[in-house]
Amino acid sequence: MIQHLIVFPVVLPLVAGILLLYQRQGLVRYKRTVSVVASILLLFVSIALVNQAASGDITYYALGDWQPPFGVVLVLDRLSALMVLVTSILAVGAVIFACGGDDEKGSNFHGLFQWQLLGINGAFLTGDLFNLFVFFEVLLLASYALLLHGGGKARIQASVHYVVLNLAGSSLFLIAVGILYGATGTLNMADMAHKLSNLPAEREGLVTAGALMLLVVFGLKAAILPLYFWLPRAYAAAPAPVAALFAIMTKVGIYAILRVYSLIFSDQAGGLVALEQPWVWWLALATLAAAGVGVIAARDLRLLIAYLVLISVGTLLAGIGMRSPAATSALLYYLIHTTLITGGLFLLAEMIGLQRGKPGTRIVKGRPLVQGNALALTFFIGAIAVAGLPPLSGALGKALMLNAAEGGERLWLWPLLLLTSLASLIALSRAGSTLFWRSHRGSPSGSNLSRYQWIGMLWLLSAAPLMVAFAGPVSSYTQATGEQLANPQLLINSLLPDAGDAQ
Amino acid sequence: MEMLYAITTGILTACGLYLTLRGRTFPVVVGLTLLSYAVNLFLFSMGGLTTDGAALVNEGTNIADPLPQALVLTAIVIGFAMTAFVVILAMRARSEVGNDHVDGKKEDHE
Numbered sequence: 138m139i140q141h142l143i144v145f146p147v148v149l150p151l152v153a154g155i156l157l158l159y160q161r162q163g164l165v166r167y168k169r170t171v172s173v174v175a176s177i178l179l180l181f182v183s184i185a186l187v188n189q190a191a192s193g194d195i196t197y198y199a200l201g202d203w204q205p206p207f208g209v210v211l212v213l214d215r216l217s218a219l220m221v222l223v224t225s226i227l228a229v230g231a232v233i234f235a236c237g238g239d240d241e242k243g244s245n246f247h248g249l250f251q252w253q254l255l256g257i258n259g260a261f262l263t264g265d266l267f268n269l270f271v272f273f274e275v276l277l278l279a280s281y282a283l284l285l286h287g288g289g290k291a292r293i294q295a296s297v298h299y300v301v302l303n304l305a306g307s308s309l310f311l312i313a314v315g316i317l318y319g320a321t322g323t324l325n326m327a328d329m330a331h332k333l334s335n336l337p338a339e340r341e342g343l344v345t346a347g348a349l350m351l352l353v354v355f356g357l358k359a360a361i362l363p364l365y366f367w368l369p370r371a372y373a374a375a376p377a378p379v380a381a382l383f384a385i386m387t388k389v390g391i392y393a394i395l396r397v398y399s400l401i402f403s404d405q406a407g408g409l410v411a412l413e414q415p416w417v418w419w420l421a422l423a424t425l426a427a428a429g430v431g432v433i434a435a436r437d438l439r440l441l442i443a444y445l446v447l448i449s450v451g452t453l454l455a456g457i458g459m460r461s462p463a464a465t466s467a468l469l470y471y472l473i474h475t476t477l478i479t480g481g482l483f484l485l486a487e488m489i490g491l492q493r494g495k496p497g498t499r500i501v502k503g504r505p506l507v508q509g510n511a512l513a514l515t516f517f518i519g520a521i522a523v524a525g526l527p528p529l530s531g532a533l534g535k536a537l538m539l540n541a542a543e544g545g546e547r548l549w550l551w552p553l554l555l556l557t558s559l560a561s562l563i564a565l566s567r568a569g570s571t572l573f574w575r576s577h578r579g580s581p582s583g584s585n586l587s588r589y590q591w592i593g594m595l596w597l598l599s600a601a602p603l604m605v606a607f608a609g610p611v612s613s614y615t616q617a618t619g620e621q622l623a624n625p626q627l628l629i630n631s632l633l634p635d636a637g638d639a640q
Numbered sequence: 641m642e643m644l645y646a647i648t649t650g651i652l653t654a655c656g657l658y659l660t661l662r663g664r665t666f667p668v669v670v671g672l673t674l675l676s677y678a679v680n681l682f683l684f685s686m687g688g689l690t691t692d693g694a695a696l697v698n699e700g701t702n703i704a705d706p707l708p709q710a711l712v713l714t715a716i717v718i719g720f721a722m723t724a725f726v727v728i729l730a731m732r733a734r735s736e737v738g739n740d741h742v743d744g745k746k747e748d749h750e
Contacts, residue, residue, distance in 0.1 A: 274718050293733045294744045300726055308675045311715055319686035
């Protein structure tokens with residue numbers, strides 16, 4: 138049982154998704170129960186996985202007992218365990234929120250939701266480049282359908298862009314994987330890293346091309362500057378629980394960049410060491426700047442939060458661009474914080490929009506809200522956390538990031554990160570004061586919100602104080618993760634015991 | 641054979657790319673399909689091109705790399721599903737938005 142634990146985050150949502158397909162309409166209670174129970178089970182499994190990974194051992198699960206490098210493997214190290222945990226925490230919040238009524242606006246919400254979890258968890262756990270592609274496709278297919286959940290013109294238009302871009306991205310992914318396979322003769326990431334250390338010189342060009350094409354693909358998923366234009370519209374149009382789950386989707390891209398370039402193109406990769414670094418670093422800074430402008434310009438609360446997601450993408454990528462264990466540790470702490478808080482804010486925006494009625498989430502004057510005080514208080518907490526003001530987790534995350542920058546990097550990162558924080562602070566305070574204070578006279582609008590929506594939203598936003606209270610254990614875990622990632626030989630040795638001898 | 645193969649893949653990719661950049665959904669869908677064909681061909685060639693080789697290791701000396709064939713099979717299945725999805729999506733967009741422009745505009749110039 139315990140040795141099969143690694144495959145559970147993939148199998149559990151798969152089985153739950155199949156159970157949920159039983160009937161397209163109706164059976165609301167049954168579906169909600171199955172989906173919530175599956176998500177909570179996933180949470181327990183991922184806590185167990187983090188416990189297992191925290192010891193520092195790297196374990197793998199060889200499907201069908203085909204040993205690496207030939208078989209398909211799922212690899213559990215500190216990073217993948219952490220990412221699966223963040224996903225499942227987010228999923229529990231989003232699923233509970235969806236039980237408040239969003240799931241019945243279209244068909245098969247819960248089934249698709251579980252399958253998206255399957256794709257995301259698989260992408261985090263896999264140790265194989267082609268399987269990464271397959272899991273990307275699984276999560277994308279589920280996300281296409283989820284983005285359309287409930288229908289409507291805005292969603293369909295955003296979907297067309299999102300689907301076409303991602304299909305083109307998938308083609309590019311396959312080309313890149315093909316090139317890397319052709320040049321190295323393997324698809325297993327650990328084996329590829331091992332093979333790169335004695336790569337014939339004439340193949341370096343090919344591998345460079347493949348590696349940079351992969352960066353384009355991951356950049357599209359993560360929404361780096363020239364490739365982010367799909368994100369604000371898609372996230373603003375998506376149904377709230379889906380948008381909350383999408384908060385982890387950009388992090389899948391970031392995880393892939395972190396994993397592939399720290400493992401395959403590590404210090405052992407000869408002439409190919411850190412070939413992504415200049416691209417990632419400068420594009421991350423440019424993304425930060427563009428997202429800061431976008432946040433100020435957004436006239437809709439959901440669009441504003443979508444740009445906050447972009448700010449987090451820029452910040453995280455800058456952390457990857459610094460390429461040091463300290464920066465990795467800081468960015469992982471920031472990643473947990475930003476995923477959960479932006480997810481919670483998407484849910485909160487939906488609740489505000491529901492209660493406001495006709496003006497929705499547009500930042501304009503409206504009638505006072507029935508539960509205005511409670512919503513305003515949670516918005517205030519969420520805004521403080523996401524803008525990075527003390528005493529909540531955003532401040533700590535950003536301080537860690539700023540602290541991790543060294544020398545010349547400070548010159549660029551400090552002003553940009555602080556200015557975008559200022560921009561988001563201005564935008565959020567403007568949005569909050571318009572939404573809650575500048576209201577018309579008259580009777581309050583809207584009816585009371587569902588209990589489930591409150592629970593789901595508060596579950597995610599409570600991460601902000603909790604991550605400060607438990608900052609010690611969390612940051613010591615992320616520090617250990619950073620060190621583990623900086624030493625990819627550990628992973629290679631545990632997957633390929635023979636590889637060490639050749640060195 | 642390599643030359644012919646490379647030219648075919650290249651032309652397919654170029655046509656696919658051109659069509660993907662068009663403004664209407666139908667050419668975009670066709671472009672994506674062409675791109676996925678090109679990608680399948682490309683993947684197939686990544687193990688090296690072998691004629692009359694068995695995709696099994698212990699069958700004589702002339703063997704073809706079996707892995708790209710498995711990869712192509714996966715890629716074809718996924719590509720098929722995606723094409724079906726994007727066709728339906730384009731039709732929904734056409735009926736909901738009222739025209740087939742990818743940005744939902746009536747005319748190319750506004």
